[in-house]
Amino acid sequence: MRLQHCLGLALAVAASAPLAAQAEDTIKIGFPIPLSGPTAVYGKPILAGAELAVQQINAAGGVLGKKLELLSRDSKANADEAVRLSRELIIKDSVDFLLGTLTSAEAPAVSTVAKENKIVFMVPAAKTTLLTDDAHIHPYIFRLASNTDVEGLAGAGEMAQFKDVKTVVTIAPDYAYGHDSINAFIAAIKKQRPDIQVVDSQWPKLGEPDFTPFINAMMSKKPDAIYCSLFAGDFVTFAKQAAPLGLFKAVSNRVVDGGEVGTPDAAQALGADYPLGIIVNAYDPVIWGGGNEPPEHKKFVEDLKAYTHAEYASGWSIQGYSMVEALVEGIKKAGDTKSDDVSKALIGLTFDTPVGKRTFSAKSHETFAPEYWGVATKTAEYPFAIIKDPQPLPTNFPTN
């Protein structure tokens, strides 16, 4: 028993020795993100974007003469698991930084781990305002994702264009994100168009298989337009059930959705069943229907397609890619990889992304990232719907 113990210890020491040596010339980035389960639809492309950025940066010589190394772990979209993995990455793998997590449950949980361990943590997708509000902000948390206030404001802006709309009903998944985004939309529409009334709100559960009763209830209010925050599989199911019930026709396609269903990911899933004419958004529309595509974006999509061997790129990879770019800019500015220095460098830092510049605000450490909005259209070129003339909205979010 004793002997085994000693042997084990010796092995552990022997195993860790080369790792310690390696740590000298690599910058380790822990990356907990859902790679299995329903939300892997987002987790995998975000990770692919980050991997692409790391590959390109390393090929160009790395940062401060060091190579980047991604240590990805499957958080299963579970807050407890994400916390456990983050601690393990910090203690066992001695990562220098944490990037990742997906949901608004995981990100705030890992944020507390980052705070305890004084390690920079960057968030690609979680939109809850609770992550970086006055009560929860700390020096090490940074958000590349948009937030629900920004989404609601942009969505209200799109809705406000419809001059003849007087009544709106909303539908969103019944959890933090859904409620936050609908509240933000209602607050924003009240300011922009006080004459519009929100006459009904429906709250199907996340993953609802049958929207029929919700759709009927919405139609019974005879609204002029609909605002929704349904995303991914929920949006697919909703759209398929709403079309034959005549929902889109009843509101003359005046439906605005803030759940990033303007990506090829969602559009490919629905194919010919996509409700054309509605207003949708995406962090990255990938395909620009129109021609105002930023040139950097063209190259990014080509690189991404080559890296993932996919026919069409995902609209989510940009979040992973830009996050690594932001971190690298922070490290360069700080001149070292100590989280305390990098954190100071990141605050107020402006960095490039494939769709334009972003800046981490001084107060809440977020970019208030606008998303691309536009009308879902079918063209002859693609077998699925794309956003026509995508516009980054909102244009005037009061950052701080």
Next chain:
Amino acid sequence: MAASFLFSQFMGGLTTAMFLFLIASGLSLVFGIMRVINFAHGSFYMLGAYLAWQGVQWFHPTGAGFWAAALLAAAGVGILGAVVERLFFRSLYGREELYQLLFTYALVLILGDAAKYLWGTDQLSVSTPPVLAGSVVIFGSTQPIYNLFMMTIGPVIAVVGWLVLNRSGVGRMVRAAQMDREMLGALGANVGRIYTGMFVVSSCLAGLSGALVTPIQGIVPGMDVLIIVQAFIVVVIGGMGSIWGTFWGSVIYGEVLSFGILIFPGFSLFSVFALMAVILIVRPWGLFGRPL
């Protein structure tokens, strides 16, 4: 509140009900008669959906392709059911329910990962077959033709199931197996074959319902676990092992959900769970079941 709206809401509830019935009928069969808690029934349903998608890709996205795909899904899941029953379930009959629960839960995890491996994690979708696309206006409310089709399939399956169980020689054997498995075996009947047969029928129903759901729902990982809870609620409300119990359980579930969201729009699931709690307290054996 306009009459046409109440009618829409009623029909919406019926659509929900008939989808649930299709899934729950197979569950009720093995749960009520074989006393097997098949937690993996939802996984069979999910595989049916994925197989249907696969079939539509192979055969043709439109026309007869959908029906061929639905048959493929039912047959494929039926074969899987036969294999699983022969190899594994056989040794679990008569053991504590906990073993069955653990085993079927393991199946849920394995099949879930297998589906992810084979079809990826993206949401998939199948278009409505052209014959059933579009909608008609009944009493001033728009009804998708596909939903009306589902509303006829449900009762047909209930009637056929009831006739087979209560009016045929096979049905007599099945009911005998439910009452006293050992005695039936002692009388010379091949109980093993009856059980396999029932499990295959149940699996086919799961596969078929998975396929039929694809025109109106997205196919996503996780749809297996979501549906199984609802299906169990329906079986519990209706009473175990009673096909009409499951049928009316589904109708009650659908209508309570449909009208419940009008009364409590903020708590869409509240009314359904409240209903289940009440029934469990007042009639723990379900509306159509018999006290154990």
